[in-house]
Amino acid sequence: MWTLDELVDRVGRALAAEYAGAPNGRVRDVPDRRAIRWYRTIGLIDRPLGMSGRTALYGPRHLLQLVAVKRRQAAGLSIAQIQAELTGAGDETLAAIARVPADLLVADGPEPDPVARPRFWAARPAVATQVGPPVGPGAPAQMGPAAAAQVGPGAAAQVGPVERDVDSVAGAVRLGGGAILVLPGVPTEADRDAISVAAAPLLALLADRGLIETAENGRLP
Template identity: 40%
Template sequence: MEWTIGELAERASAALTPTAQLNGRVRDVPNERLIRWYSTIGLLDPPSARRGRVAMYGRRHLLQLIAVKRRQAEGRTIAEIQAELTGATDQVLESIARLPEPPAEPAVPRTARPRFWAEPPTPAAPPPAAAAAPPPAAAAPSSPPPRPAAPPARAAAAGARPPAASAPSTPPTPTAAPFTPTVPTAPTAAVVHGVRLAAGVTLLLDGGGRAPSPNDLAEIGAASEALLSILREHDLAPPEGKKLP
């Protein structure tokens, strides 16, 4: 059983119950972008097969994806989930993912079950003197269908005159409204926190929340390695170890 990355995301979303509430920093329903990121940091195995340029995924990938979301729902960090689930067996993933059982197939009614009968005897050949039956008479050609009635002619619109235009009314004289000066309001200042991931790459936290703690900075730095690698591959960040002028 193999699925594309879109089908894998749909199956994982259907298996995750809507009652599993996650915190505001965790996405409860996985998508294709999140699946690729999990594969980059080692939480998902590489695709099991490829059909041309399309990557295919199997049941183990579904177990890994749902197990990660279950642990995130319990409040585990990415570093803790990596330490627990990297290289885990299918039995361990089954116990964590708790996939719902597939619906049972409906029972076949007794009247619809096939019955086995004894093979009927071979019919005897007709006697040679039997006369051949005359061919059936050709059916009489059916009469052609009646033609549809012609549509009625359109009524002539001769003599119709456009309605007389009413005389324009005199517009009211506008009155000057009292002038009220507008006082400009000062813009509201917002606090933005920045986290330096590498030389030339800074993460801006524009949520107006608290400043990140040392523990937050350590987890952000560990999770940003995959993002920095992608940025360097596309020349969007300086190479590793290079200092900006």
């Protein structure tokens, strides 16, 4: 089995021999980590086989799926057409399209963690306990000392959205489709891989409800 970086490397090696490249500049010749996560979200590749510690692991079927997607893109097919053809396709179909050399399909590496990961997204959230003065229509605005000093006594508090550069936030994790998770801590690359795996059902739900970018709007990697 392979890590995500090892999978990307094998995809590049599989395409190197006979790949005309993408038909336009909008599509990467070889998918990067972000593109692979997106393909997983929209069902073009399966979820990882499992985890080794905090590292997601992939196998030969993932390699066949990715190479088949890139070969179809090189032939000029759209993502929607590729989804219709390859989503849920069997290994024989994928192998015929991908034409991956046999030596690249030999899986190796660490075994996945057999312990099932908890479905935290299915758990009901705890009811928050209100602390402090009541909040509601007609209640006075609550301001910290710093804000009060800037506004001044008797002035009305101005509340509005604060625009921030997401990439400058250390704990921000882009999940795909425009969805962003902001954490109090700073995630490692392994943390980001594990978060991506766990967030797949949530992204699928958001896509179904039209709350994130999807294949139809053409903003895919």
